[in-house]
Amino acid sequence: MLTPVNPTSLDRTSPPSRTDTGRTLDPALPEGVRIRLLRAVYGDPRAAAELLPRLTPRQAAGLDPLPTEPASLAPELLARHRREIRALPDDTRLLLLLAAADQYPVATHAFLRAVAAARLDTRPLEAAETSGVAHATAGGVVFRDAWTRIAAYETGSPADRRDVHRLLARVLRAEGETPRRSWHRGAGALGPSVRLTAELRTAAQQARDAGEHPLACALVERAAALCLDPREQSRLLNRAAGDAWQSGEGDRARRLAAATDSDALNGVFALRAGNAAESFDALLTAVARREPAESGADLRPASGSTEVPRTVAAPRTPAPDHAVHLLARATEAAIYTGDLRRCREAAAVASRVGIVPHGTLGGLAAAFEGRYEDARDLLKAAAGRCGPGGDPTLLIHAGIAALMLGDHTRATTATVRAAASARARGATVVVAQTMEFRAYAEFWTGHPRAAETATADALWQAHATGQDNGACHLQAALAMFAALTGDGDVCRERAAAARSYALGRGLGLPAALAQWALAYLDLSSGRFAAAAARLRALAGFGPGHGHRAIRHLATPHYVEAAVRSGDTRIARAAHADYDRWARAVRSPDDLALSARCRALLAPGDEAVEHYRIALDLHARGTRDFERARTELLFGGALRRLRRRTEARDRLHTSLEAFESFGAPHCAAQARAELRALGTPVAATALPTPGAPTTCLTAQQLMVARMAADGATNREIAVRLALSPRTIDHHLRGVFSRLGIRSRIELVRLLAEGEAS
Template sequence: MSLPEGVRVRVLRLVYGDQRAAAELAARLTDRQAAGLDPLPTDPADLAPGLLHDYRREIRALPEDTRLLLLLAAADQYPVATHAFLRAVAAARLDTRPLEAAESAGIAHATAGGVGFRDAWTRIAAYETATPADRREAHRLLARVLHDDTELPRRSWHRGAAALGPSGRLAAELTAAADRARRAADPALAAALTERAAALGTDPREQSRLLARAAADAWHSGDADHARTLAARTHTDALTGVLALRTGQAGEAFDALVAGAALATESVQLLARATEAAIYTGDLRRCRDAVVAARRLGVRAPGVLPALAAAVDGRYEDARDLLEATAGRCGPGGDPSRLLHAGIAALMLGDHTRAATATVRAAAAARARGLTATVSQAMEFRAYADFWTGRPRAAEAAALDALRQSYATGQDNGACHLQAALAMFAALTGDGDLCRERAAAARSYAMAHGLGLPAALAQWALAFLDLGFGRYGAAAARLRALAAFGPGHGHRAVRHLATPHYVEAAVRAGDTRIARAAHADYDRWARAVRSPDDLALSARCRALLTPGAEALDHYRTALELHADGTRAFERARTELLFGSALRRLRRRAEARDRLHSAREAFDSFGAPHCAEAARAELRALGAPATPPRGTEPPTVRLTAQQLLVARMAAEGATNREIAARLALSPRTIDHHLRGVFTRLGIRSRIELVRLLSEVE
């Protein structure tokens, strides 16, 4: 069965990477599960019953005292690791020699910390094969030896696992232990404790509340399928909205989050999530609804929410002040959500250095708190800053890592956004096939889930690719279409960011009427936020819209402003356009300097198609183009994606293995390798290994 990438990654994660178990689970999925619409099963008995049956048979063939030792070891490790096996053995004065039978059978072996199982499924089988009474006894023994203050949550876990039936006292103990686990930044343990507390509780309303809390903890720990399964039993607006924000329809997420904010104590946090939902949909007018909801609840509107509402209303100066206040809250060690909003605000202000700082700190703060699901979200917005500042190779590697994490944690909406960002990186480096593949994947998913932000970003990537190769009419047409897309299909902020590219494409295609109107609004925003980069791009647009020699002063102004900004790639484009204008006006010396500077910058960014455009201008000028094949390493001829594929191939990975790691098709990997061989002038992987070893 062919599965979507997100489902395939989660299947492998659920079965601990076991290929036989993965094949068995894939064959058992419903159509909705296989499409990613319903959560995957998480109970081991439902994942791969055939595999588990075979492993249980192996365990049952062992002597009884061996099985009991393996049960104790398994209970110590699964599903909560407590590291108490050796103490339990000592306390009960158990003889460990029977473990030799397990070692002889290749099932388990003794380690310095206790017992090492052959694999995760063997450990599960050792636990599942035992009788309920033996399991309870193993948990009681482990609970008795956990005394340290830091071990109390795990002690409570074993006490709860050993319970015969409902117990309000144990449920309260487990709930308190879960609170300790949350404070210790261990949401996975908190989820297990809270779910067990719900199972032992006697009050249905309290059980529902605990299940909702367990679902939230599971989500934060990165266990999306279990979180969605638990959430389905609670019917809580707030929880439904949080999960839909990252896995479902973003518009529905917004509605659920605003509704949940009216009922929950954490209304500010839910309104912050509603803001993110509005950003993903592209329906920024919804921000007004959230501001009204905040006023109705008597709470301060969080993050970028009021700023977006002001920007939508055209109150750019008010929006700037609100964004500055939010972007300023990017100190280390802060709340991950606030840091994320600070990064988004900084991006809107054109402050990419502060945006990078805030998003990196958001990811670090999320890791420190065990909030796995938040880490990749922060990296989605970090990608914008990396793109503009001309670090495509490092940015692409970070985005690919975040993409894998998004798929693994069930955040397919975030993965879609990252696919669109990767399409932009491919456009920057001139890799047309990869750009189109990434953009198609992003747009297909985005349209089905109402995600205007990645849909618009993917469309912009395709237009940017056309612009880089001189297909000005096609680029202008794509960007005009982007301006017409409504919420769920486009995005006002992306349309605005793409304005300088639209002006360039439209002018080069001979259509300036709409370009002038688009530039007027862009210039008003640039003057309001006072971003050097935005002002520089506005000056570049003015130069493109100004005929003859009068344009040159605008280009000079643009370069002066770029000097105080961070958008290095756009500075190189400005130099290319300036050099071209100078050449046409026969100002040869200055044109040559500008074009050489642009060529060198594009070579350093790994954008060979843009560098070639600068060389073409130099050739038209009659100046040497200075190709980068002399003293520079040959890998400079590769795009960022080609270099990544080349390194993996040189390490011995097959095309299929590389495809799995990069979330691409084997056909695309084959295309990349053929491109690598062509650009490096080699014919085999052996030559590739030799060349890369010499260079690196």
């Protein structure tokens, strides 16, 4: 019996509404499992309720991939839809079968041409419209939902399915339709065929080059089904797994790769959803073993892929760019673990096998060894490769290099271009990854609210595509945004979730970022000793505990916390190393922060000149948030030196900046300093009823909109991966900021805001 590729990938680029994620599923499920489960069943609550009790304990915990075949997802729901289709007239069912076959794995838009070529009568579609199963449009047939479309296809006999596929293949003759024609030819085949296998493989490469990874996956899977050579079949399934992964089908990719021994595939999957140390080992082994690109391990976006003709033996040496990509992934794994010595190990392997790696790898290795000038040169070369249209992975690495250099403008440019390039190439899986590193630049450039919204969106995408490690990193970023905006409950909750997950997967980077967020919350709330203790632990040993690079980036905050809690000895040592790096890279912001540290460590009047130098350097940089904090610290120092007029000016400047950034904790510190000067400043007045919602944080606005839509606190908590207690806190804050008392008033206010 012919079993074409399952059409579940068809709607993956149009996932169910995110507001559906909490209505039917057990909130005890991990957030990533909830999102992927609903995405797998097209957001249908009936299918979700049927699938949930069928999950194994490992699937429910997110350790094993979810089912991907319709019969495994919701067999009872599918059976009901089949009965509904079978009740229709034969002519109607044939037209629905043709329409369903035309719509997967991606729409071919050949239905009307096929109807004309076969001289079919479309009047029987009226029965489908009457029953509510589907309706005809100028462009073809639109099914009631995805499950109805699947049922319409599966109720057809094997012979009828082959016939409609052959019919569609005959009419797909236009330029650019070759991959879709080959797909239908393969789906209409009776059995194994060497010729069709080769055709499907070639068509898959064409689809891949066009960024159509779902179609490429379907083509290669079908080629594997028609292939008689077990070794070739395994290679084809590996290739299909790579395409499934690129298109965001994480569960499908892991299922396809389950029976393979590809170190590269296993390394990439572990990098995004497993143990980072194991990922590093697997990826480096793939490079050392010279694992070939055509094994399926080449998980690059479409452009530049190379496929070796199957008429000759596949070489054991990967294409140079493929090896560079494997090293880039290994570098990411090393960054995630926090064990930057692994970067040096990867650089050594690259040298041994004759590969010139991307500069980010060498730069990190040099920085770890204290060779700051060498690190600067390598990282600058890597950061300079951020032109438009480049490879998304290498653009992300350019962004990482720019972040290390303190160049937040270039880091933002590189990651924005990486996302655009990934979308253009159909590499859905890469889009969420770009925000992981872009978030660092957004922290300090004065855009926490907009960045919080973008990061929350990326968090959903990471979960939906099976990238739970990336989701952990994004959770930590959201904790930092919450710290900047003074939302202590959300900061602590996000940080706790990130640290708990990170510890189990050896992810030092998100663990350290979450700890930094908690430390910043302490620092901006005046808990200096607690902040210093947290920041000292940022380089904690062991996977999942700390990260040396994060500790280095947080040094200015550590110096401030240590000085204000009376511990200057370690602060001076930390500053000395930071200053050496700042002087090597010559970043205005890093030099400004080093000058600020020097001011904090200097006595009395001596500090004033260092603060002035810091502000002059800030004026040439981009870290607006840190510039405001320098103004705050300078104002406090001037107040203690009884330079009241200048102190008042500095403090007012910092207060205005913090209020514009939406950072109430820091604004409160500025007000406290002004009160100490005898210049009381009232807190920003709360808006009156009917005021615009621009005063809300991004998180508060999301909560407010869900509440206005009728969601309960528990449902909102499930959707945002927060606790009901935190949602209650958010709603109280929303009501207070908007000057209202009830959800009825909230509905009216939001409606008025949208109308205006």
